[in-house]
Amino acid sequence: MFNKNQTYEQHDNEKISFYRSSVEDLNSQDQLTSDIDVDICIIGGGLTGISSAINLSKKGYSVILCEARKIGWGASGRNGGQLGIGMRKDQFTIEKKLGLKHAKELWSLGLEAVEDVKNLIKENEIDCHLVNGVMSTACFEKDIDEYKFEIEHMAKNYDFEGYKFFNKEKIREEINSKMYLAGLLNSGSYHLNPLKLTLGLAKVAQKNNVKIFENTPIEKIKEEGDRVQVMSKKGLIRANQVVVACNGYLDSILGSKKNKFMPINNYVVATESLGEKRARQIIKNNYAVCDTRFIIDYYRFSEDWRMIFGGGETFTSNFVKNATSFVSKRMTKVFPQLQNVKIDYSWGGTLAITVNRLPHFGTLMNNKVSYAFGYSGHGLALSVLAGKLIGENIHGDHERFKFFSDINHMSIPLGSIFRRPIYSSAILYYKIRDYLNS
Ligand SMILES: Cc1cc2nc3c(=O)[nH]c(=O)nc-3n(C[C@H](O)[C@H](O)[C@H](O)COP(=O)(O)OP(=O)(O)OC[C@H]3O[C@@H](n4cnc5c(N)ncnc54)[C@H](O)[C@@H]3O)c2cc1C
Numbered sequence: 001m002f003n004k005n006q007t008y009e010q011h012d013n014e015k016i017s018f019y020r021s022s023v024e025d026l027n028s029q030d031q032l033t034s035d036i037d038v039d040i041c042i043i044g045g046g047l048t049g050i051s052s053a054i055n056l057s058k059k060g061y062s063v064i065l066c067e068a069r070k071i072g073w074g075a076s077g078r079n080g081g082q083l084g085i086g087m088r089k090d091q092f093t094i095e096k097k098l099g100l101k102h103a104k105e106l107w108s109l110g111l112e113a114v115e116d117v118k119n120l121i122k123e124n125e126i127d128c129h130l131v132n133g134v135m136s137t138a139c140f141e142k143d144i145d146e147y148k149f150e151i152e153h154m155a156k157n158y159d160f161e162g163y164k165f166f167n168k169e170k171i172r173e174e175i176n177s178k179m180y181l182a183g184l185l186n187s188g189s190y191h192l193n194p195l196k197l198t199l200g201l202a203k204v205a206q207k208n209n210v211k212i213f214e215n216t217p218i219e220k221i222k223e224e225g226d227r228v229q230v231m232s233k234k235g236l237i238r239a240n241q242v243v244v245a246c247n248g249y250l251d252s253i254l255g256s257k258k259n260k261f262m263p264i265n266n267y268v269v270a271t272e273s274l275g276e277k278r279a280r281q282i283i284k285n286n287y288a289v290c291d292t293r294f295i296i297d298y299y300r301f302s303e304d305w306r307m308i309f310g311g312g313e314t315f316t317s318n319f320v321k322n323a324t325s326f327v328s329k330r331m332t333k334v335f336p337q338l339q340n341v342k343i344d345y346s347w348g349g350t351l352a353i354t355v356n357r358l359p360h361f362g363t364l365m366n367n368k369v370s371y372a373f374g375y376s377g378h379g380l381a382l383s384v385l386a387g388k389l390i391g392e393n394i395h396g397d398h399e400r401f402k403f404f405s406d407i408n409h410m411s412i413p414l415g416s417i418f419r420r421p422i423y424s425s426a427i428l429y430y431k432i433r434d435y436l437n438s
Contacts, residue, residue, distance in 0.1 A: 006217065007249040007263065007350060008068040010319050017347035018270035018306065019077055019195035026071045026202050032213040032235040038062050040394070041230045041239035043218045043253065046076035047380070048372050049245035050201045051387020056243075057208040059395050065210055066232060068217035071202045074249050077195035078349030079380060080268065080298045080310045082134055082288045083117060085162075085188040086110040088357040088378035092153055097356060098407065100157070105403045106358075107158055113385035114188065117197070120384070126200030129303040133287040134189035135166075137175060138182040143292045147184040162188040175289060176282050177334045191288035191300045194380060201384075221253055223365045241394050244371040245387075247379065248350035254371060259411045260360050261352040261374040267323040268310040269331065270302065270345040271338065279305040282335060296377075297330055307331070307338065319348045351377050354409055359386065361404035363393075370394060372404070 040056050042049045045067025057063045067073065087094060087106055095103040121130055138144055147165055154160040166174060166183035174183060206212060220231045221242055230237035244254055248263045274282075279301045283289065288300035297311040309331040312320075320326050323346040332339050354360055354374035359382055361372045370393060372386035386404075393401035 006068070007251055007317070008073060008217070008246075010265075010317070010350065011069075011073070011348070014319070014347055016345065017078060017268075018302065018308065018345040019072075019193060021345065022193060022303075023195050023199055026199055026212065026214070028071065028202075028206075028212040028214045030214055032064075032066060032216045032232055032237070034234075035236045035238075036064060037238045038064050039239065040064075040241045040243065041066065041228070041237045042243040042245060043221075043230070044074070044245035044247070044249070045071040045202070045212065045214065046074045046245060046247060047198055047201070047383035048247060048386045048390075049243065050198065050205055051384045052243045052245060052390045053205040053210040053387070054201065054208060055388050055391030056394060057205065057210050059391060061241075061394075063205075063210045064237065065205065065212045066216040066218055066230070066237070067212070067214050068249075070214050071212065072195045072198040075247060075349045075351050075379065076198045076383065078268065078347060079194050080288070080290075081191045081194045081300060081308065081380070082290065082298060083114055083130075083190040083192055083380050084134055084378055085114050085186065085381070086378075087382070088376040090150060091158065092150070094358070102403065104158070109385060109400065109403060110382070111188070113381035114190065116388065117381050117384050118190070120201060120204070121192075121197070124200060124204050126197060128192045128194075128196035128200060130190050130192045131286055131288075131300075132187065132190055133285065134186045134191065135171075135174065135287040135289045136184040136186070137171060137180040137289055137291045138184075139179065139292050141181065144182045147182060150184065160188070162186060174284050174287070176284075176337070179334050180291070185287065189288075193303060218253060221365075221369065223368065226368075228365060228368050240368070242369045243390055243394075244369060245373075247373045247375065247383070248352035250352070250373060254364065254369075256411070257362075257364075257371065260409050261354050262315070262412060263350050264353055265314045265319055265348050265350050266310060266377075267312045267320065267327045267346065267348045268308060269324060269327040269343050271307040271309075272342040272344050273305045274301075274307065274341065276305050279307070282307070282337070297334060299331070299334075306344065307335075307341070322346075323348050351375070351379070353377065355412075356407070356409065358407050358409075359404055360407070360409045361386065361389070361401060363405070374409070
């Protein structure tokens with residue numbers, strides 16, 4: 001077990017991840033060592049921060065970005081690589097919460113998010129191995145009716161024809177596992193190497209004159225008249241506007257705002273390369289896959305045909321000691337044929353889950369501080385969108401930012417003391433539920 005004071009320090013004891021091994025580090029300014037005056041200071045070097053930096057620098061602002069460790073150190077460089085349309089919850093559930101009109105706005109923003117990422121990859125020639133298709137796989141009988149309802153509902157109310165249903169026999173032809181009762185292919189979604197995307201976008205930000213300081217944790221922010229002071233150990237930043245983009249790694253910078261989400265640690269393994277032929281015997285059409293359990297399994301093949309398998313959560317401030325055996329158990333339950341395959345890498349990451357599973361956007365300090373977090377495991381595309389909407393909002397166009405900032409978010413009761421323990425009882429309940437249903 002390993003515990004340090006700050007959430008971004010949780011990864012200090014780990015070996016290199018597959019993603020980190022697949023890239024070269026960014027040539028950044030490294031640490032901030034002197035005071036600096038700037039239009040915009042961004043805190044956090046994941047996709048939310050980098051996308052905010054690109055969008056704001058393109059609008060003519062001077063921008064610096066401070067990352068506690070390395071660019072992509074957080075979830076953006078550690079995730080399952082599934083670039084999904086929509087939100088974490090299905091549209092029907094969102095309609096019940098927010099009404100049809102608002103749900104439709106969110107749906108079209110979700111489509112725009114994936115389109116934007118695709119365009120950024122193309123325009124900037126980011127080599128991050130984009131592959132089409134994400135398959136949801138049914139673990140419970142009830143999922144079959146839900147898939148059918150979803151297809152019909154989305155075609156009727158959203159003109160979305162990108163879903164395809166697979167019965168038990170057909171899903172077995174696609175995914176070589178006995179676990180699943182049906183499948184729902186989403187052809188609007190993709191998968192990719194997320195750290196290659198993150199670093200590719202960081203280079204785009206640098207080309208737009210964003211100064212990136214790695215190894216620069218921010219300790220505190222403070223309102224100072226019509227500006228904000230941003231304090232790091234070795235330099236004081238004075239900015240007109242600050243963007244806080246720390247997601248699951250957010251500690252105290254925004255005060256009690258951290259109680260609007262639950263930080264969860266999720267784990268991933270990468271096997272040795274299986275080669276294309278063997279990989280396609282497991283996932284015929286190279287889709288990414290996620291199942292329907294509360295604690296989901298999600299997996300896909302990498303650009304060099306390793307099985308990248310994610311699953312298993314912990315909710316304490318410690319990471320598990322041996323993520324390899326923690327995740328392999330889940331993997332070999334789905335694919336017993338991978339029993340003897342070597343695991344080359346294992347790692348974990350922290351994500352931010354909100355009570356309603358929708359991201360939380362907002363501003364503080366008389367609109368001088370903007371934030372977005374809580375993508376609830378569905379943030380690869382939405383974090384890039386968040387940066388765009390934060391850019392629009394700071395530049396005076398508030399409409400689309402408000403589609404998210406208007407959403408009401410419950411706090412975790414007595415969050416600073418209990419948010420992890422409260423969630424742990426909820427997780428225990430769902431673990432038992434998954435177990436009983438499996
Ligand atoms: C294991 C895992 C699997 C996932 N799988 C998927 C998936 O397949 N599809 C999907 O859509 N989403 C997935 N997600 C979620 C997705 O990765 C996140 O929603 C998204 O990357 C959030 O981006 P971000 O930039 O907001 O946060 P992050 O990428 O977490 O970046 C936050 C950054 O802030 C930095 N930071 C924190 N505190 C400070 C400070 N005080 N000063 C300076 N810097 C600071 C951290 O070091 C970190 O680099 C997954 C997440 C995890 C952990």
